[in-house]
Amino acid sequence: MKRWLFAGVSDKRELILYICKLLTAAGQRVLLVDRTVESKYQYLARNREGVLPLIEFCGFDITNGELEASEEGTGLPEAIHINAESYDYLLYDYELDQPKAEGLCSQMDQIIWVTTFDHYEVERSADWFRQWLRSDPILAGVLVHPVLIRTVESYLTANYMMSLTEDLPIEWNTDVACIPWNELNTAIHYENGHEHMLHIHRITRSYRRALISLTVQLTGWTRSEAKRAMRSARRRAI
Template sequence: MKKVVFFGAPDKSHLLLVLGKLLTALERKVLIVDSTFAQSMQGYLPQLEFGCSLREFEGIDVATGLITSAQLERSLLEAEGEAAYDVMLLDTDHTEFVKGRELPGYDKRVWCSNFNRMGMQTNANLMQRLCLHEAEGQPLTFYKLNAPTLPTAIPESYIDSVLPQQAVRWEDTVFRFPLDERDMSVELDNQHHGRIDIRRLSGAYRRTVLDMLQQLFDCDSKAARRGWARSRKACVSGNFCERR
């Protein structure tokens, strides 16, 4: 099973659901784990069920309310464990689930940032608590994800300067999601309709997501585009986009 962890303060729930939807369209069995303090993933599910739970949504298995990996293991007992999945996407903004010596067990690691001042401080504290010096084979590689990006006099390099000096090697690729009212509208619509409809997402959003499929999940460009086309078609036919 390929495991990808997304660290950081910004809300990543909608993005992970979109990625999960595209991977499902490519016939991969996907598990998304929300191990954040805010539990924002709950806002996209048709029924709010706070607490630890594992449920199916749009062909994706979504685990919410989890803080530790032991809680996930208990939730997966009825689902044949991790072996039941091809891909696991972990969203976390703390270090109770994974840190230090466990990090090399993840195939890809994505560091998520924005220019929110409090979010930058939260990320700096998180980086410090990750104990990256404990990881074997350091320095560990991380991709950067900036969302949203918007015109500002503050350079992106300032985000890195706030982080503590750690054993990190940044990948050359940076995933950027420009602030776009269409994308914000789609996120809100998907929340209130209990679905993941990708049809009205902006071209910039689409290009970045397709790039992520290629960089993080070993999809070639043709497969990535095929996943997008299948997901759009499913939304048109109503296979995945009806409230459950």
């Protein structure tokens, strides 16, 4: 079982949901653990109360993190109501206002930092990493995959964004993933939320290519395997 942690101030939901969709389309069993403030994924449920103990969404499962502490005492959860070992992938959407559990990093196969170009979001995330490193020095040198979402044409570049974090003793993956954005992707983003769907078949070609590249980077699949998963996900979404 693989565990991936997505951290950052920015709203990461759409990116993570699309990645879950691609993994599921490839035949993987996926659980998305909602560790966001106020359980933001609850609104994917179609009931008014938005109760999210465990829901199935677009072929994968989502839980709100009502889980017991692991036997190792690290503070990272293992499932009470579900058997986490029955999944191939556990993806955590971890918001920066949540407490940083001791030993969190050591249990993760991948750590992904997600941010927009927004100055506050970049600086706030960098501050969080600094606090995390002070509280748990063993994290120094940990490999983190940076992902820039909702990117637009600008003199602001990925290299510039990464320069704002150059003081951190973190090993950044040099292949910075950039997820492009435009008016069409914005419209689909809003429609996904209101329709409780994932219209992955309608996003722009550049968005799809970026998702494929990121999936290859995180999973170790070949590009052909990732493209096959994308084709399958698009067919199922129609």
